[in-house]
Amino acid sequence: xxxxxxxxxxxxxxxxxxxxxxxxxxxxxxxxxxxxxxxxxxxxxxxxxxxxxxxxxxxxxxxxxxxxxxxxxxxxxxxxxxx
Numbered sequence: 001x002x003x004x005x006x007x008x009x010x011x012x013x014x015x016x017x018x019x020x021x022x023x024x025x026x027x028x029x030x031x032x033x034x035x036x037x038x039x040x041x042x043x044x045x046x047x048x049x050x051x052x053x054x055x056x057x058x059x060x061x062x063x064x065x066x067x068x069x070x071x072x073x074x075x076x077x078x079x080x081x082x083x
Contacts, residue, residue, distance in 0.1 A: 014056045015074065022049040024075045027066035 015023065018039075025035045032046040039046075050062055059065035069075045 015053060015069075019049050019053050019056075020069075020075060022046055023053050023062075023065060023069055026050065026062050027070065027075060 021039060022035055025038060030038065032043040032050070035046045036043040050065075053059070053065050054061070057065045057068050059068055066075075
């Protein structure tokens with residue numbers, strides 16, 4: 001299965017474009033394996049990006065990183081909401 005992903009991410013802040021792509025997909029609930037498949041990178045590379053994201057945002061986990069990025073407008077992609 002091959003997926004084409006188009007994300008609208010801001011080009012601002014401390015994160016690279018790839019980190020913003022990874023964070024946007026993580027914020028949508030995708031696993032490292034799913035993110036890797038979508039971006040055509042290994043799940044281990046996704047994990048490395050997640051580690052860098054957490055360090056740069058000072059977040060304890062990916063959920064906190066996603067919440068901060070959404071609040072600060074770093075990621076503009078569609079994020080699922082669970083109401």
